[in-house]
Amino acid sequence: MDFRLSDEHEALRKTVEEFAREVVAPVAEHHDRTEEFPYDVVRQMGEMGLFGLPFPEDYGGMGGDFLALCLAIEELARADSSVAITLEGAVGLGSMPIYRFGSEQQKREWLPQLCRGEALAAFGLTEPGGGTDAGNPRTRAVLDGDEWVINGSKAFITNAGTDLTRLVTVLCRTGERADGRPELTSVLVPVPREGFRASRKYSKVGWHASDTRELVLEDCRVPAESVLGDRGRGYAQFLSTLDEGRVAISALAVGLAQACVDESVRYSREREAFGAPIGSYQGVAFRIADMQLRTHVARLAYYDAAARMAAGAPFKREAAMAKLYSSTIAVDNARDATQVFGGYGFMNEYPVARHWRDAKILEIGEGTSEVQRLLIARSLGLPV
Amino acid sequence: MNIVVCVKQVPDTWAEKKLSPDDKTVDRVGVDGVMNELDEYAVEEALRIKEALSAQGGGGEVTVLTMGPDKSVETIRKALSMGADKAVHLVDPALHGSDALATSYALSKALGTIEHDLVILGVESTDARMSVLPAMLAERLGASQLTFARKVEVGTGTVKIERQTDSGYDVVEAPIPAVVSVVEKINEPRYPSFKGIMAAKKKPLTTLTLADAGIEADNVGFAGSGTEVTDFAARPPKQAGQIVKDEGDGGSKLADFLAQQKFI
Numbered sequence: 001m002d003f004r005l006s007d008e009h010e011a012l013r014k015t016v017e018e019f020a021r022e023v024v025a026p027v028a029e030h031h032d033r034t035e036e037f038p039y040d041v042v043r044q045m046g047e048m049g050l051f052g053l054p055f056p057e058d059y060g061g062m063g064g065d066f067l068a069l070c071l072a073i074e075e076l077a078r079a080d081s082s083v084a085i086t087l088e089g090a091v092g093l094g095s096m097p098i099y100r101f102g103s104e105q106q107k108r109e110w111l112p113q114l115c116r117g118e119a120l121a122a123f124g125l126t127e128p129g130g131g132t133d134a135g136n137p138r139t140r141a142v143l144d145g146d147e148w149v150i151n152g153s154k155a156f157i158t159n160a161g162t163d164l165t166r167l168v169t170v171l172c173r174t175g176e177r178a179d180g181r182p183e184l185t186s187v188l189v190p191v192p193r194e195g196f197r198a199s200r201k202y203s204k205v206g207w208h209a210s211d212t213r214e215l216v217l218e219d220c221r222v223p224a225e226s227v228l229g230d231r232g233r234g235y236a237q238f239l240s241t242l243d244e245g246r247v248a249i250s251a252l253a254v255g256l257a258q259a260c261v262d263e264s265v266r267y268s269r270e271r272e273a274f275g276a277p278i279g280s281y282q283g284v285a286f287r288i289a290d291m292q293l294r295t296h297v298a299r300l301a302y303y304d305a306a307a308r309m310a311a312g313a314p315f316k317r318e319a320a321m322a323k324l325y326s327s328t329i330a331v332d333n334a335r336d337a338t339q340v341f342g343g344y345g346f347m348n349e350y351p352v353a354r355h356w357r358d359a360k361i362l363e364i365g366e367g368t369s370e371v372q373r374l375l376i377a378r379s380l381g382l383p384v
Numbered sequence: 385m386n387i388v389v390c391v392k393q394v395p396d397t398w399a400e401k402k403l404s405p406d407d408k409t410v411d412r413v414g415v416d417g418v419m420n421e422l423d424e425y426a427v428e429e430a431l432r433i434k435e436a437l438s439a440q441g442g443g444g445e446v447t448v449l450t451m452g453p454d455k456s457v458e459t460i461r462k463a464l465s466m467g468a469d470k471a472v473h474l475v476d477p478a479l480h481g482s483d484a485l486a487t488s489y490a491l492s493k494a495l496g497t498i499e500h501d502l503v504i505l506g507v508e509s510t511d512a513r514m515s516v517l518p519a520m521l522a523e524r525l526g527a528s529q530l531t532f533a534r535k536v537e538v539g540t541g542t543v544k545i546e547r548q549t550d551s552g553y554d555v556v557e558a559p560i561p562a563v564v565s566v567v568e569k570i571n572e573p574r575y576p577s578f579k580g581i582m583a584a585k586k587k588p589l590t591t592l593t594l595a596d597a598g599i600e601a602d603n604v605g606f607a608g609s610g611t612e613v614t615d616f617a618a619r620p621p622k623q624a625g626q627i628v629k630d631e632g633d634g635g636s637k638l639a640d641f642l643a644q645q646k647f648i
Contacts, residue, residue, distance in 0.1 A: 011465060011581045019575050049577035062578040 003300060005071070012064070013071045019048065020079035025351075028080035031209035032354050035201065037162050038209050041083055046117020051090055055099055060112035066244065067306040070251035074299075077255025078262065081358035082209035084252045089158030089210070090114070092248045093241065094121030097169055097186065101229035101237050106188065110167060119166035124154040124189075124215055125238055131156075131364075132371055134171070135235055139217065141172035141187050147221045148172075148187055150195070154215040156365075161198030161213040165191055168215065171234050184234030188226045195220030206357035242367060243316050246323035247309065249366045250302035253326035256355050256362070257295040260330075260337035263352050264288045268340055284340055291333045298326035317379040324372035327362035334359035385437055385444040385538065385560075387430040388498055389468065390491060390505040390521075391423040393452050393459040397510060407606070408613040409481055410511050412453065419459040422506025424466075425566050428573040430504050431467045433538055445469040447498050451479060451490055457589070464584035465576035471589045472498055478594055478601050483609035484512070488520035490604050493597045495525060500561065502543065507532055507565040518565035528558030534569040 005013065024041055031038050045051065053069045055061025062068070069091055077084035095114040098106055098121065113119040127137050139152025150172055159165055168189045175183040189196060198213040229237060265288060268279030278284045301322035308315035334356040338345030345352050363369045377384045395401050396416040404411045419427075430446045437444060448463040450456050451474040460471045474494045482490060495503065503525070508515035522529035530536075533545035534553060544557040548567045576584075594601055602608055628637045642648045 007461075008578075008581050008585065011461065011576070011584075012578050015465075015576050015581070044575075048575045049579060053578055057579065063582060064578045068578055 003303060009068060009071060012068055013075060015048075016050070016072045016075040017078070019044070020075050020083075024076060024083050025079040028083075028209075028351070028354070029349055031080070031082060033208075033348070035208045037211050038080075038083055038086070039163070042086060042117060042120075042164070045083075045087065049115070050087055051095070051117040052115030054091065055095070055111060055115055059099065059107055060115035062115075065310055066247065067303070067310060070248055070302060070306050073248055074251040074255035074258070077252045078259040080209065081252065081256055081355070082207050084255060085158060085207055085210045088245070088248045088252060089122065090117070090120045092245045093123035094159060094167070094169075096244065097123065097228060097237060097241050098167075098188075100240070101186070101233070102188075103229075106228070110188075113166070118164065120159045120162055120164040121167040121169065122157050122160040122165060123238075123241065124157050124160070124168050124170040126155050126157070128153055128155040128214065132368060134238065135184070136182060137171055137173055137184070139170060139172050141170075141174050141185065143174075143224060144221075146224045148224060148226060150187060150189065150217045150220040150222070152217055154217075156202070157198075157213055157215050159211050160215055161201065162211045165198070165211075167191065168196070169228055170215075170217065171238055174231060174234075177232070183232045185231045186228035186234045186237055187222060188228055189217070189220060189222055193220060193222075204361075206354070206359070206361055243319050244309065245366050246319040246372075247302055247305045247315070249362065250298065250305070250319070250322040250326040253323075253330035253359075253362045254295060254299045254302060256359055257291070257298060257326065257330045257333040260333035260352060260355055261288060261291045261295055263350075263355075264291065264337045264340040278340070287336050287340065291336055294329035294332060298322070298329050301325055317376055320367070320372040320375040320379075323367065324369055324376070327359075327369065330362050331359045385433070385442065385501045386447070386499050387433060387444065387502045387504060388447045388449050388495060388500040389423070389426050389430045389463065390503060390517075391427065391448055391450050391459055391463055392420045392506075392509050392511075393417040393450065393456040394420045394509055394511040397421060401511065403613075403616050407481060408616060412455065417455055417458060419462050420506055420509045420511075422508060422510070422566070422568060423463075424506075424573040425568055425570050426504045426506050427463045427466050427468060428571045429533075429536055429564075429566055430502075431574075432571065433502075433536065437538070444501075447472060447500070449491065449494055449498065450474070451482075451487060451494065453480075460589060461581075461584050462576065464587045464589075465580040466574055467576075467580060468587075470587055472592060473589060474592045474597060476594045476599075478605050481606035481609065482604045483611045484514045484516050484520060485610040486604045486608040488517055488524055489608070490597070490599050491517075491521055492524035493599045494592055495521075497592065497597055502538070502560065503527070503563045504536075505563070505565055507567050518563050522563035525561065525563065528560070528562035530556055530558055530562050531565040533564050533566045536564060536566070536570070 049062045050072050052061035053064045054066050057063045073084045098110050141148040141150045170187050173182045174185040177183050195218050197216045202212050268284050271278050305315050305318040305322045337352040338356045341352050396418050399415040402411040434446050446468045448468045448471040518531050530545045532548040534548045535546040537544045543562045546553040547556050
């Protein structure tokens with residue numbers, strides 16, 4: 001057993017680390033303050049091929065795997081979580097369902113432009129009426145001749161309203177199944193489009209530069225062949241998309257946790273109190289040692305889930321554990337890093353303050369911590 | 385047109401640089417190695433020249449040449465993943481301790497094994513910072529010397545550069561073969577893509593020893609060097625600054641200070 005990355009994965013990690021340090025970090029505070037979407041950073045990520053990382057070259061991708069995507073997300077999150085979630089949302093939630101479930105024609109039409117980062121896709125799952133209760137959406141799609149007519153609304157949708165957004169996959173109720181449960185179908189909605197509206201950006205606690213919108217669909221019409229994969233497969237599709245996405249969110253959380261360690265180490269070596277660097281006091285040094293320990297364990301957890309995924313082995317429980325643990329310790333590390341920084345940790349211009357605000361959502365998005373515990377408990381055979 | 389880019393692995397720009405007390409050479413073991421930053425601009429420029437020529441139907445290859453210990457292969461891989469076609473690694477324990485003079489000799493011999501019209505390299509390395517290698521190399525090769533380029537244009541049988549100067553730039557043109565050193569203003573180096581990283585694995589990498597390149601051992605290493613490091617000391621810690629209190633005469637106190645330091 002060898003937990004080290006392959007030479008290629010390590011080279012990619014280093015490249016993205018360099019990019020994050022040189023390109024992303026210097027403008028992170030600006031984007032956090034202005035809440036502007038980082039178009040210039042996204043363009044350069046597109047040129048590097050980050051949006052095509054896990055897809056075959058045949059569809060314009062880089063021929064890498066999901067671990068490659070996770071490593072890129074982790075390194076970006078060390079500099080700016082907003083940029084990292086922009087990549088995760090675009091690839092994990094936007095492009096991946098097209099690649100996994102789309103028809104050959106849908107893949108040929110969408111993946112090349114999505115892989116170049118010239119177009120962004122979003123995944124419309126959550127609704128204002130419920131996040132965890134995602135299997136019971138109110139958004140309806142009704143066949144009218146050779147068109148679907150969609151009505152409903154979606155909430156907290158990443159990348160849904162940027163100038164680059166060209167596609168939103170919308171989970172719709174398309175009928176009732178024999179067992180009385182709703183028939184759910186994913187429908188591709190190319191945007192902009194009549195009847196589709198992305199409302200103004202939310203005012204969020206963190207992830208300021210990430211584009212998050214509420215979507216409204218009013219008699220929005222798309223051709224009948226816009227169904228992603230088969231009709232009635234929507235529920236299974238989003239469950240599988242979320243399983244993978246959890247590993248990616250775990251990588252993002254690990255990046256944030258590592259950033260908190262990096263910042264704390266640097267600051268506590270420089271900052272002096274009582275005539276010595278604060279890192280020479282055990283109260284600070286041991287706290288940072290614990291932060292590093294948690295980060296390391298969380299990283300191994302997501303490496304393991306990604307390795308199982310790559311090997312085609314079941315990874316649902318491992319993904320849930322990685323997501324639960326890494327998001328928990330990301331919040332812990334962000335809290336501890338702000339404490340190491342003292343009063344400066346409460347100032348928005350310091351990265352640790354941004355990390356502190358960016359961390360909390362990790363315990364909520366892509367399945368809450370409660371959902372992860374439910375999945376782990378059920379995987380153990382508990383009747384919960 | 386065939387282009388050779390000389391690259392060097394140097395200690396990470398962010399790491400504390402040290403000399404090894406044993407033989408007074410740069411300690412390359414204890415720190416992460418990275419490609420000398422200015423060489424990244426050289427690789428980028430070579431790739432741009434090749435891409436521009438190939439868009440006009442021209443051919444040619446970009447070869448990376450490095451001299452250094454086994455670990456330097458990381459830097460070779462990076463240049464290959466950026467898009468260079470092949471690489472030559474000059475590696476031999478006898479090269480250890482070579483100064484600029486010996487290095488220029490060794491590189492010129494290695495270049496003798498590679499077909500080339502143009503040699504491009506960074507204007508200096510961030511570890512030694514001598515900035516003499518391009519000139520020495522041109523002299524040894526009997527090639528045109530075009531240094532401090534902030535812009536390179538390849539013509540028919542000639543190369544024209546804008547040579548960065550303190551006050552602006554000079555336009556210099558010379559026949560091929562030529563050695564061109566580049567400054568960081570010249571371009572924005574690309575980041576390797578994952579496809580490039582994967583492709584780099586399969587690109588040809590030739591390893592040369594002294595004998596392979598026809599290098600005489602007496603002319604390289606400590607013995608073949610024209611300079612010798614006799615002693616070194618750690619940089620002294622930063623002195624505390626001087627605080628000038630403005631009691632109505634702050635301006636003249638500052639002027640006195642600047643005059644003392646011979647700035648004015």
